[in-house]
Amino acid sequence: MFEKKIEENLFQLLVQIADDKLILGHRLSEWCGHAPILEEDIALANIALDNIGQANSLYQIAVKLENKNRSEDELAFFRDEREFRNIQIVELPKGDFAFTIVRQFLYDNFSFLLFQKFCDSNFIELSDVSKKIVKEISYNLRHSKEWILRLGIGTEESKFNTQKAIDKIWEFTNEMFEFGNVENFLIEKNIIPNLDTIKTDWELSVKKIFDNTNLQIPNISYFASGGRNGFHTEYLGYLLAEMQIVARSNPNVKW
C-alpha cells in the first residue's frame, strides 16, 4: 500500500483525530440524564455516541496500519495523558449548557470541513469512512448551530451565558488547525487537506452565525497549543482516570 513513513504518519494522524472524538464523546456523555430538557438528554447522548463511534472506526484503521496486534481498546484505555494526541478544547470540563453548545458548535464546524476534505483523501480507508462520518457531523452541526441561535437570540441571560462561554473557549480554537508534525508530509501526498484553507472557511461559517446573533469573537492574543504533541490541560488526567479505571484494574480480559 503506502511506504512505511507514510503509514507511520497516517497512524499518528488517525490517532489525533480519533482522540478528539473519544474525549469529546466522553464529555458529551457526561450530560446523559442531566440535560435541561429530555430532548437534549437524548440528543447529547446521540452525539456522544456518534463521536465515540467515529473514534472507534478511526482507531480500527489506525491499528490495522500499525500492524502490531494492538486493538482499538488498547489505544483508548491503555495510553497515558502524554500519549493522547487530542486538542485541548475537547478535554475542557463540560461546563454549563452554553459552554457545551459553544464548544460543540466550534468543533462541529471544524470537524465537518475536515471530514468533507477527508472524503477526497488518497487514502481509501479514510475517504470511505469519512463519507459516513461527514453525514453524522452534518446532523451534529445542525443541532449545535440551532442551539447557538436559540441561546444567542433567546433571552439576555442566555446570550450573556453564551458570550461568556465563547470568551472562555476562544483561546483553545487555534489548535484545531494544527496537526503536529505529520502535517506537511501528508498534505503533499494529497492524503490530508491543507488546514489553512479549512481555517478560512471555518472562520467564515462561525462568524456568519455569530453575526446573526450579535455574539462577539473575542480579541485575544494568546492561544493554547500542544495537544497534538501530548501537551494537555490538567483536566485530561482526571478524565482518563475515570475512563480507564475498569479496563486497567482488570487488564487482559474479555469484557
Added chain:
Amino acid sequence: MINEELELQKFEQKIANGEKIEPKDWMPEKYRKQLIRMIAQHAHSEIVGMLPEGNWITRAPSLRRKMVLLAKVQDEGGHGLYLYSAAETLGADRKDLIEALLNGKMKYSNIFNYPTLSWADIGIIGWLVDGAAIVNQTMLAKCSYGPYSRAMIRICKEENFHKRQGYENVSVLAQGNAKQKQMVQDALNRWWWQTLMMFGPHDENSTNTVDLMRWKIKLETNDSLRQRFINLTIPQAYAIGLTIPDNDLKYNEKTQNWEIGKINFDELYNVINGNGPCNRIRIAERKKSYEEGNWVRIAAENYALKNKNNYGTK
C-alpha cells in the same frame, strides 16, 4: 346521568370486544386518571432509570460496551419522551408531570433507588430489570388504551435488545476471570430480590389491581407476571453458572414452576415510602438538572416565539 351510564356501557362493551379506546373516545374519569398515573409513572421510571445506568457510561471498559450502554440509555430517554406523549393524549401536560415527579407527588419504579456499584451491575440491570420490564410490558401491549398499547409494542422491541445485550454482558463476565465472576455474582446477589419486587406486592395486597383489570389496563396479576419472569430467568442464570441467592428455591414438577423463598416486602414498602438507598439522591439530581436548565428552556421558548412573530410579519 342517563347519558353517562349509556356511555359507560358502550365503553365497557368496547373493551369487552377487545377494541382499543382512543384519545377522543369517551372514557370514565377514573380510567383516565389511572392511565395517566400509570403511564407517567412509567415515563418517570425511564428517565430516573437513566441515572444509575448513565453512572457507568464514562467508565465502561471497552469502546463497544460504552457505545452499547450509551445507545441503551438514550433509548430509555426516548421511551420517556414517547410515554409522556402518550400521557398527553389523555390531557396531561409533560411539564406538570415532571414537576410532580420532582416534588415527590408522583412515583417511579423503586428499582432505580438502588445504586450501581460495579460494572457488572450494568449487565445485570439489562438482563434482569429490562427482562422484568418486558414481561410487564408484553402484557401492557395488549391493554385497552390505544396509544399506551402501541407505545408498549415499540418499546418492548427495544427492551428486548437491551435484555439480550445485558445477558451477553453477564455471560462474558460469568465466563471471565475470578475477579469478573465474583463481580457478576455480587451484582446478581444485590439485584435479584429487588427485581422480583418490581412486580409489586402479592395479589392479595395489591389495591389497584381489581379496577385496572376490569378495564383491561392490566391483564394479569402481579404474582402471575412475577412467576413468569422467575421461570424464564432461573434457567438462564444456571446456564452461565450463576447462583440465585435464594436457599429455599425449588422446582415444582407438578406445576412446572420455580418456587422462591419469602420476599421481604418490608423493604419494598420502605423504599416506596422514600427510604431506599438512593431516593433522595436521584430526585435531588433530577431537580438540580431541571433547575440549572431553567434558563435554557426559557431561551428556547422565547426564541420560538420570536421566530413565530417574525414569520407573521414577513
